[in-house]
Amino acid sequence: MGLMAGKRGIIFGVANDKSIAWGIAQQLRAAGATLAFTYLNEALEKRVRPLAESLDSELVLPCDLSKDEDIEAVFKKVGEQWGDIDFVVHAVAFANREDLKNPFSQTSREGFTLAMDISAYTLVAVSRAAAPLMKDGGSIVTMTYLGAQRAVPNYNVMGVAKAALEASTRYLAAELGEQGIRVNAISAGPIKTLAASAVGKFKEKLKVMDERAPLRRTVTQDEVGKSALYLLSDLSSGVTGETHFVDAGFNFVV
Numbered sequence: 430m431g432l433m434a435g436k437r438g439i440i441f442g443v444a445n446d447k448s449i450a451w452g453i454a455q456q457l458r459a460a461g462a463t464l465a466f467t468y469l470n471e472a473l474e475k476r477v478r479p480l481a482e483s484l485d486s487e488l489v490l491p492c493d494l495s496k497d498e499d500i501e502a503v504f505k506k507v508g509e510q511w512g513d514i515d516f517v518v519h520a521v522a523f524a525n526r527e528d529l530k531n532p533f534s535q536t537s538r539e540g541f542t543l544a545m546d547i548s549a550y551t552l553v554a555v556s557r558a559a560a561p562l563m564k565d566g567g568s569i570v571t572m573t574y575l576g577a578q579r580a581v582p583n584y585n586v587m588g589v590a591k592a593a594l595e596a597s598t599r600y601l602a603a604e605l606g607e608q609g610i611r612v613n614a615i616s617a618g619p620i621k622t623l624a625a626s627a628v629g630k631f632k633e634k635l636k637v638m639d640e641r642a643p644l645r646r647t648v649t650q651d652e653v654g655k656s657a658l659y660l661l662s663d664l665s666s667g668v669t670g671e672t673h674f675v676d677a678g679f680n681f682v683v
């Protein structure tokens with residue numbers, strides 16, 4: 430029986446087969462989990478639905494995470510279909526392209542608010558909606574990056590939003606722990622995803638990994654998926670409120 434046999438949950442943030450969330454979904458399915466997916470709009474639905482079906486998913490729902498009513502509708506539907514859930518993967522973020530390459534001090538109020546809303550507040554909204562369905566406890570995992578803890582050039586406002594996300598992970602873990610719900614973040618090294626292309630000088634960051642990371646390479650979406658499987662499964666039953674680095678060790682060397 431696989432590590433996730435009989436377990437079911439929702440994955441927010443698959444855009445295509447290069448997404449980190451897709452690496453996580455594949456590992457969860459291989460371990461026996463039953464998966465639900467959400468997509469932002471029709472354009473993304475065309476890519477997400479076939480991927481979801483390839484992992485035998487029967488629940489593929491629209492969800493614009495900037496709308497509370499969309500989040501409520503997703504969990505209402507999942508509650509009707511399944512009754513309860515065991516895990517949630519939150520792998521969603523956004524910042525305006527210009528805010529990911531211009532000087533940080535030039536960030537507009539609107540751009541700052543948008544990045545914080547989509548990249549950090551959505552974890553709070555999703556966790557609030559998920560908790561009542563996690564009747565036997567559960568595990569929530571979100572995605573962050575080193576730029577939350579270090580001033581990484583070009584990451585800018587997304588780093589500030591990820592700092593808020595990592596703090597939110599701790600506050601949610603502190604509150605939901607008594608319900609047996611664990612909340613953790615994975616801080617992944619740079620991986621060539623659709624979103625990564627929006628960050629200035631991303632390619633240079635990949636190259637530096639091969640030269641400086643202790644493992645002298647970048648990490649893959651499968652490696653992030655394996656660590657997510659650990660945090661979403663009973664293997665990490667004693668772990669909550671953590672930011673877990675899956676970055677070939679880059680975070681601790683200069």
Ligand SMILES: CCCCCCc1ccc(Oc2ccc(Oc3cccc(O)n3)cc2)c(O)c1
Pocket residue numbers: 521522523524525526529573574576581582583584587618619620622623624625627628629630631634
């Ligand atoms: C200079 C830092 C290099 C390493 C960046 C690693 C990384 C890659 C992708 C990440 O996820 C993002 C990045 C930007 C982002 O905002 C976007 C994405 C697409 C278009 C757009 O206008 N904004 C949403 C998620 C992320 O949080 C972190």
